Amino acid sequence: MAQYLHDTPILEVKNLKKYFGQRVSTGKTKHPQDETPDMASGDKPKILPEKQKRLFGAGGGAVKAVDGVSFTIKTGETFGLVGESGCGKTTIGRTLVGLYKPTEGSVIYKGVDLSKATGALRIRNRRQMQMIFQDPYASLNPRMTVGDIVGEPIDIHGLASNKNERQERIQQILDLVGLNPEHINRYPHEFSGGQRQRIGIARALAVEPELIVCDEPVSAVDVSIQAQIINMLERLQNELDLTYMIIAHDLSMIKYVSDRVAVMYLGKIVELVYSENLYANPQHPYTRALLSAVPIADPEVERKRQRIILEGDVPSPINPPSGCYFHTRCSSALPICREIEPEKTDLGDGQWVTCHNL
Amino acid sequence: MKLSKELFSFLQSKEIQVDIVRPSTTYWQDAWRRLKQNPVAIASLILIVLIILVAIVGPLFSPYSYSAQNFDSTNQGPSAEHWFGTDGLGRDLFTRVLHGARISLSIGFVASLLTLGVGVLYGGIAGFAGGRVDNIMMRFVDIMYSIPFLLWVIMMMVYLKEILPENAGLISIYIALGLVFWLPMARIVRGQILSLKEQEFILAAHTIGASRWRILIRHLIPNCVGPIIVTATLAIPEAIFTEAFLSFIGLGVSAPKASWGMLASDALTSLKSYPHLLFFPAGAICITLLAFNFLGDGLRDSLDPKMRK
Amino acid sequence: MEPLLQVSELEVQFGTYAGIVKAVRGVDFKIFPGEVVAIVGESGCGKSVTAQTIMRLIPSPPGKITGGSVQFNGEEIFKKSERQMRKIRGNTIGMIFQDPMTFLNPVLNISTQVTENLRVHKGMSIHQARDRAVELFNLVGIPEPKLRLKQYPHQFSGGMRQRVMIAMAIGCDPKLLIADEPTTALDVTIQAQILELLKEIKERLDTAIILITHDLGVVAGLAERVLVMYAGQIIETGTIDEIFSTPAHPYTWGLLKSIPRLNMKKGQKLTPIWGQPPDLLSQLATCPFLPRCDYAMEICTREMPEPFGRNLVKCWLKHPQAPHVQYNREVS
Ligand SMILES: Nc1ncnc2c1ncn2[C@@H]1O[C@H](COP(=O)(O)OP(=O)(O)OP(=O)(O)O)[C@@H](O)[C@H]1O
Ligand SMILES: Nc1ncnc2c1ncn2[C@@H]1O[C@H](COP(=O)(O)OP(=O)(O)OP(=O)(O)O)[C@@H](O)[C@H]1O
Ligand code: SF4
Ligand SMILES: [Mg+2]
Ligand SMILES: [Mg+2]
Numbered sequence: 001m002a003q004y005l006h007d008t009p010i011l012e013v014k015n016l017k018k019y020f021g022q023r024v025s026t027g028k029t030k031h032p033q034d035e036t037p038d039m040a041s042g043d044k045p046k047i048l049p050e051k052q053k054r055l056f057g058a059g060g061g062a063v064k065a066v067d068g069v070s071f072t073i074k075t076g077e078t079f080g081l082v083g084e085s086g087c088g089k090t091t092i093g094r095t096l097v098g099l100y101k102p103t104e105g106s107v108i109y110k111g112v113d114l115s116k117a118t119g120a121l122r123i124r125n126r127r128q129m130q131m132i133f134q135d136p137y138a139s140l141n142p143r144m145t146v147g148d149i150v151g152e153p154i155d156i157h158g159l160a161s162n163k164n165e166r167q168e169r170i171q172q173i174l175d176l177v178g179l180n181p182e183h184i185n186r187y188p189h190e191f192s193g194g195q196r197q198r199i200g201i202a203r204a205l206a207v208e209p210e211l212i213v214c215d216e217p218v219s220a221v222d223v224s225i226q227a228q229i230i231n232m233l234e235r236l237q238n239e240l241d242l243t244y245m246i247i248a249h250d251l252s253m254i255k256y257v258s259d260r261v262a263v264m265y266l267g268k269i270v271e272l273v274y275s276e277n278l279y280a281n282p283q284h285p286y287t288r289a290l291l292s293a294v295p296i297a298d299p300e301v302e303r304k305r306q307r308i309i310l311e312g313d314v315p316s317p318i319n320p321p322s323g324c325y326f327h328t329r330c331s332s333a334l335p336i337c338r339e340i341e342p343e344k345t346d347l348g349d350g351q352w353v354t355c356h357n358l
Numbered sequence: 359m360k361l362s363k364e365l366f367s368f369l370q371s372k373e374i375q376v377d378i379v380r381p382s383t384t385y386w387q388d389a390w391r392r393l394k395q396n397p398v399a400i401a402s403l404i405l406i407v408l409i410i411l412v413a414i415v416g417p418l419f420s421p422y423s424y425s426a427q428n429f430d431s432t433n434q435g436p437s438a439e440h441w442f443g444t445d446g447l448g449r450d451l452f453t454r455v456l457h458g459a460r461i462s463l464s465i466g467f468v469a470s471l472l473t474l475g476v477g478v479l480y481g482g483i484a485g486f487a488g489g490r491v492d493n494i495m496m497r498f499v500d501i502m503y504s505i506p507f508l509l510w511v512i513m514m515m516v517y518l519k520e521i522l523p524e525n526a527g528l529i530s531i532y533i534a535l536g537l538v539f540w541l542p543m544a545r546i547v548r549g550q551i552l553s554l555k556e557q558e559f560i561l562a563a564h565t566i567g568a569s570r571w572r573i574l575i576r577h578l579i580p581n582c583v584g585p586i587i588v589t590a591t592l593a594i595p596e597a598i599f600t601e602a603f604l605s606f607i608g609l610g611v612s613a614p615k616a617s618w619g620m621l622a623s624d625a626l627t628s629l630k631s632y633p634h635l636l637f638f639p640a641g642a643i644c645i646t647l648l649a650f651n652f653l654g655d656g657l658r659d660s661l662d663p664k665m666r667k
Numbered sequence: 668m669e670p671l672l673q674v675s676e677l678e679v680q681f682g683t684y685a686g687i688v689k690a691v692r693g694v695d696f697k698i699f700p701g702e703v704v705a706i707v708g709e710s711g712c713g714k715s716v717t718a719q720t721i722m723r724l725i726p727s728p729p730g731k732i733t734g735g736s737v738q739f740n741g742e743e744i745f746k747k748s749e750r751q752m753r754k755i756r757g758n759t760i761g762m763i764f765q766d767p768m769t770f771l772n773p774v775l776n777i778s779t780q781v782t783e784n785l786r787v788h789k790g791m792s793i794h795q796a797r798d799r800a801v802e803l804f805n806l807v808g809i810p811e812p813k814l815r816l817k818q819y820p821h822q823f824s825g826g827m828r829q830r831v832m833i834a835m836a837i838g839c840d841p842k843l844l845i846a847d848e849p850t851t852a853l854d855v856t857i858q859a860q861i862l863e864l865l866k867e868i869k870e871r872l873d874t875a876i877i878l879i880t881h882d883l884g885v886v887a888g889l890a891e892r893v894l895v896m897y898a899g900q901i902i903e904t905g906t907i908d909e910i911f912s913t914p915a916h917p918y919t920w921g922l923l924k925s926i927p928r929l930n931m932k933k934g935q936k937l938t939p940i941w942g943q944p945p946d947l948l949s950q951l952a953t954c955p956f957l958p959r960c961d962y963a964m965e966i967c968t969r970e971m972p973e974p975f976g977r978n979l980v981k982c983w984l985k986h987p988q989a990p991h992v993q994y995n996r997e998v999s
Contacts, residue, residue: 084854097565123567131565139558143385143580152576153566187384192943193710200562207566222709223881224918227925227939249855252884256927256937279929293859295884297926299907302888309863310856313824365966366989392684 009072010211010243011096011129016069016105018091019062061318065091067267068105072350073211078237078244080258080275082251082290084314088267089247090134093213096245097131109211127157130204134216136196140188146199147184150174153206169206176239177202178232194225198232205236211243219248230257251294255279260350263287266325267317271353283353285330324356332357389584392660399656402649409646413459420453442638454616455638461617462598462646465531469597470590472536477543478579478586484544485551486574496548502541510538511600515609528615531604535597543589550582584661591657595650602643618643669741670697671842671875672721677735679716682728686948690716692899693735695979700842703869703876705886705907707922708896709944714879717896718845721877722762723752740842758788761836761874765848767828771820778816781835788839803834806871807864826857830864837868844868847879862889883926887911895919898945898955902981913994915980918956920994954982962992 066088073079081089094100096107098114107114109125117125133139140149150170153159160166171181177198188196197217204212217233218226234257236242248254254261255275263271263284271284282288292308310329315321321328327337337356344352393399436442442451484495502510511534518530554560555578563573579586602619616624618639625635679691691713698704706714719725721737723744737744739760747755756762764770772780781803782796791799797816804812807830820828829849836844846865850858866889869876878890886893886907893910895903895918903916914920921940942959945951954960957967966983975985983989 084856094561099561099564126565126567129565131562133558133562135558139562141559141563141577141581143583144576152563152568156567156569156572194943203562203566222944223883224709224922224925224940224944227937228941230927230937231939251855252927252929252931255929256931290855291929293855294929295858295862295882295888296929297883297887297911297923298928298930299887299911301930302884307859307863309859313826313857314854361966361986361988363988365969366964366983366986368990369963369965369968388684 008075010075011073012108014070014106017103018066018095019064019103064267064317069269077259080254080261081247082254083264087264093215093247097129127207128210130209130212132214132217135220136193139200145185150202150206173202193221214246273351284355285332286326389660396656398652402652405649416456458616458618465601466594466598468532469535469539470593473539473543473593474590477540478547481544481547485548539593546585551578588658592654595647671700672698673738678733681730688947698875701873703890704892705878705890706894712896713899718847757784758839759842761841761844763832763836763846763849765851767832773820776819807834844874844876905978916982917960917962
């Protein structure tokens with residue numbers, strides 16, 4: 001992917017936390033109780049830590065979806081975020097574009113703290129950060145034509161002075177994402193998954209953004225189409241000078257598209273490295289386990305591989321383990337891991353890892 | 359088998375077919391296509407259109423007026439002259455039933471429209487605002503629900519009759535029904551909106567900077583039209599029935615205006631000797647209610663997004 | 668060797684409002700005892716429908732089997748009564764689905780659900796069945812089986828539910844196990860656990876496994892033979908080594924070239940397959956891959972290719988007169 005042209009950060013995230021009160025979860029299919037952490041505890045009530053009791057009362061805990069993450073995204077780079085289901089990737093993405101209010105911490109876009117920005121500045125900043133959603137079926141309004149979907153941001157921000165200009169702009173954007181201008185009056189259900197994802201990308205582009213958060217842009221798209229979308233995202237990045245944050249659970253995809261990759265576990269980033277180092281020299285035991293778990297489409301490699309199989313499941317984000325969150329499943333855990341949360345170890349060049357046993 | 363060599367030359371240019379060729383149908387075309395497959399609903403629709411047409415133009419062609427009394431021919435049975443016979447004051451029953459249709463249908467439609475306006479907005483706002491606003495708004499709905507519906511309408515009617523001038527019987531029925539009928543609509547719309555607002559296309563609307571109002575009007579409500587239309591359609595027969603009931607117990611429109619309920623109520627006194635007086639208005643009520651209910655059910659099936667692929 | 672399962676000329680269609688969807692269009696394959704065969708292909712190409720037809724689980728209407736036969740153990744499945752089918756399902760053929768929650772009953776405890784199958788098919792008593800369930804849970808790696816059996820599905824995580832499903836599927840020592848996307852809904856680390864478990868089961872029990880997936884990585888790790896499906900047809904078969912190192916069909920080439928691999932070198936590019944997946948509503952008179960194929964020839968626009976060679980490659984490139992095209996995965 002494109003070599004980043006500048007080292008200036010476009011986005012800084014400082015100690016971001018996002019907790020969900022348990023009762024808020026309405027539409028979400030994944031309920032916290034789905035993830036019974038330790039099997040033996042069964043349905044016995046869990047003992048809540050003191051602080052949590054203070055925060056949320058003894059009755060229920062908060063889902064610590066994102067639990068203190070800090071990182072910077074450089075202008076023009078592709079920043080990858082990878083981790084298992086429920087580790088908080090989507091929550092980070094949505095908090096960045098302002099769909100969720102952070103519980104704690106700050107998001108600084110081009111030097112402006114977004115939670116403090118007001119008025120025109122706020123609107124400008126919001127506009128410059130867009131999002132592409134995972135599900136190409138759910139992310140398009142079924143009652144709007146493609147033209148209306150792509151035209152809506154143009155209307156909202158007054159990006160076209162008259163009807164003709166609007167129409168032209170829409171055609172231009174559709175062309176950019178490889179859709180036919182004839183598609184303008186059609187409805188989303190007339191398109192295949194890959195085409196719908198293109199419409200979603202067109203909508204994001206219509207606002208003329210600088211940073212796009214792509215939440216699993218290809219995981220719901222046919223295998224044979226994924227490369228089309230990925231190549232297109234790359235091309236758009238070069239043509240329009242975009243910065244990407246790409247979220248995925250597919251490590252090989254993330255490694256392929258990103259310049260730097262942040263590996264998340266249970267609401268925290270455990271390692272942040274350049275993607276070439278990710279495969280060659282993974283530092284965190286979780287990263288290593290993740291890499292070794294990824295199936296490789298090559299029977300030769302698969303036969304020779306030594307797998308690190310992680311035992312058990314991901315613990316619940318309602319009641320994460322003490323110390324290093326990963327210690328319950330880590331094969332190289334030390335006694336200290338259970339007690340103390342590891343600090344960041346700088347690996348130079350903006351790379352770091354949090355582990356006691358390096 | 360030997361095949362000719364040219365057959366194995368690579369194609370030079372090939373128009374790449376990017377389109378998925380699906381028939382381009384809008385939601386409405388699609389719903390209409392499904393509705394057409396339901397003969398009962400279509401028959402009901404035709405019947406309703408007929409009833410409405412007859413109610414509008416019928417009285418214009420009738421030689422009789424709905425209020426003109428004729429004591430020479432009272433309580434006649436159906437005949438070529440008076441199709442449905444005449445009532446105790448010698449008024450032509452057919453004309454009166456036609457007029458009744460105007461009143462009953464107008465009550466149905468007005469109540470349904472009020473339901474639409476108030477219920478959709480109320481439920482929409484409650485569902486979209488969520489949290490405490492939603493809680494308060496829906497508890498209010500619950501309280502309204504807990505008052506027996508008829509009691510509430512009767513109370514409203516009695517009260518409205520007090521404050522409104524004498525000939526405003528129809529208006530007070532509109533208001534009384536409108537005030538009650540929006541409740542189920544509000545609940546349904548709120549439920550729909552609650553489940554819709556977590557969907558990604560709503561989140562997408564937020565990120566491109568759409569205002570809350572825009573999201574509600576342009577994104578949320580259009581996606582509930584199916585249930586809204588069904589609920590509104592089913593509110594029509596309910597309103598007609600309620601009005602008939604109110605007229606029956608003497609709270610409806612005032613004479614000489616005649617709604618179907620009133621005609622039925624009037625017929626009751628002489629039921630044994632002149633059953634046709636009850637038969638025609640009651641039949642009209644029955645047929646209309648059935649037609650609207652069948653149509654409502656048919657619409658529910660055809661507008662249900664779950665059936666869509 | 669006698670095949671355990673022989674599917675020939677299978678055709679299945681669905682009547683939908685948009686028209687008739689020909690989901691399976693003449694599928695032929697054999698499964699031999701003890702082998703692991705993967706069916707790969709993109710979404711909607713008919714993998715699940717094929718599997719469901721073998722079990723006679725196609726909802727009808729809208730589904731309809733319009734042709735072909737399925738022979739299991741030499742007996743014709745389509746001639747069996749529903750009662751006889753129930754004796755086969757969950758007994759000699761086990762099935763694992765993508766989403767265990769659709770299969771597990773949320774209001775019954777796990778014990779009831781696991782033992783029911785054993786009691787019906789094997790005539791075990793409650794106690795025997797429960798002992799067997801504990802044994803099975805140990806086999807699939809569910810710790811504290813006694814306690815876990817008393818719990819309800821919602822108290823299990825996704826990976827654990829999948830283990831329960833596997834335990835149920837192998838409970839009656841099936842000869843054939845059909846796993847429809849058994850790991851798609853799971854996390855990578857959990858997926859690795861389940862794949863490891865399936866490998867172990869394959870070695871221990873010597874059951875034949877049909878593994879349906881769209882993840883070529885999963886195929887490479889577990890399968891011995893591969894059937895590549897496209898638009899309701901099997902367009903190529905082969906051992907995993909053949910499919911991954913010397914694939915023959917342009918679609919398979921495209922598939923392999925369009926997925927990123929972890930060990931990819933810097934600067935290597937993905938080569939996407941152009942266009943869109945085919946619409947199964949349309950009738951096909953030519954190769955379904957034609958609109959997307961880089962190597963299409965004149966003849967491809969005229970006639971449907973027949974399966975060529977031992978690997979039944981449905982592509983005109985395999986015709987002896989066709990030009991020779993070499994597949995090279997590393998090309999960028
Ligand atoms: N609106 C919400 N209310 C309550 N809990 C939530 C909400 N959204 C997310 N969560 C919880 O927060 C945690 C992180 O969720 P998130 O969606 O960010 O995960 P993810 O990493 O994107 O996972 P996936 O790969 O499955 O998309 C999960 O445990 C989830 O159940
Ligand atoms: N019950 C049904 N009614 C109508 N069409 C159906 C039904 N079941 C399957 N189909 C159609 O049959 C085709 C094949 O579906 P199938 O489920 O076998 O795909 P698949 O290869 O398993 O895909 P996936 O990877 O998405 O599971 C699809 O086009 C689908 O739309
Ligand atoms: S038959 Fe022709 S169009 Fe089809 S894959 Fe082979 S070369 Fe391509
Ligand atoms: Mg997510
Ligand atoms: Mg399937």
